[in-house]
Amino acid sequence: MPITSNVAWDERLEAFKGRDTAQYVETVKATASRCAACRLPLGPGAALSLMVFITEGSDSDGVSSLTFDPVVCHLQCQEPGLSMREAIGLVEGVISVGARLVVGGEGWGTAAIPVLAYTLVPNVVIGEAGGEMTSALVSLLLNHGFQMSTSARYSDILERALPAGNTCICTVAGGGAVQLHVDGLLMCSQQLDRGNPNDAAWLQAAGAGRVLVISGDNLTFAETGLELAAAARLGTLVTGLVPAY
Numbered sequence: 001m002p003i004t005s006n007v008a009w010d011e012r013l014e015a016f017k018g019r020d021t022a023q024y025v026e027t028v029k030a031t032a033s034r035c036a037a038c039r040l041p042l043g044p045g046a047a048l049s050l051m052v053f054i055t056e057g058s059d060s061d062g063v064s065s066l067t068f069d070p071v072v073c074h075l076q077c078q079e080p081g082l083s084m085r086e087a088i089g090l091v092e093g094v095i096s097v098g099a100r101l102v103v104g105g106e107g108w109g110t111a112a113i114p115v116l117a118y119t120l121v122p123n124v125v126i127g128e129a130g131g132e133m134t135s136a137l138v139s140l141l142l143n144h145g146f147q148m149s150t151s152a153r154y155s156d157i158l159e160r161a162l163p164a165g166n167t168c169i170c171t172v173a174g175g176g177a178v179q180l181h182v183d184g185l186l187m188c189s190q191q192l193d194r195g196n197p198n199d200a201a202w203l204q205a206a207g208a209g210r211v212l213v214i215s216g217d218n219l220t221f222a223e224t225g226l227e228l229a230a231a232a233r234l235g236t237l238v239t240g241l242v243p244a245y
Helices: 011-031 136-142 154-160 197-206 229-234
Strands: 048-058 064-074 081-086 095-105 110-121 123-127 168-172 177-182 185-191 210-216 220-222 225-227 237-243
Touching: 011 048, 011 064, 011 220, 011 229, 095 154, 095 185, 095 197, 095 220, 095 225, 110 123, 110 136, 110 154, 110 177, 110 185, 110 197, 123 136, 136 210, 136 237, 154 210, 168 197, 168 210, 168 237, 229 237
Parallel strands: 048 081, 110 210
Antiparallel strands: 048 064, 064 123, 095 110, 168 177, 177 185, 210 237, 220 225
16 A cells, blocks of 8 residues: 555556656645545644545547546545546536735736636546546647746746737626636636725736636645645646736
8 A cells, every 4th residue: 555645545546647646645635634534634644545536538539538536534534545437428527716816016026917826626637548648627728828837936937927829818897706718618717805905906906907827737725825836846737828808
């Protein structure tokens, strides 16, 4: 039974994640705070286990997809494991989770840039059956003008950010509803509160007509902020400047 950062996992997971398995386990651990079985806090240094539910699907063209849905528990509550199941067509139930913040401004010597960050949960990968699988989200965004980022530093991301394709647009409604569309698909939707100082600052920055979108797999959203290091290391971090209306 392999163990990474006190998390025991099923060795069969390596057949799907390869050399990124250890980083995947650490990333999943970082996003979990309570045991999925007993609901008690996981606690620092506790012996944990990882259960991964993998759903196999394919579209009308025969392109295969795999959806990874991880669960972290206390080892005493649940043994590590891996479960496979088949789905009809592409996997349903995938949701967008994200955050927004403002980077730049007077302290940076640049204009304030509103950031819309999001990922899809569970993680979906696609590819030809028997071939290499790639992130569905990352592939879609790269095909619409987003760029890969190898740095998790906001200063580096800002310096290298390029406009995404003209198929990408961010709409900001008067009531504070923010939506990101890529090629007509709604990728992310968040409701801002103009009475909240942070949201008000974001909306004011978006008034300049552009939003920096940060997306991809392995983004971690926590109370302490947005963590991009794992995504940058794994090559699943993409960024693009999108017009805002």
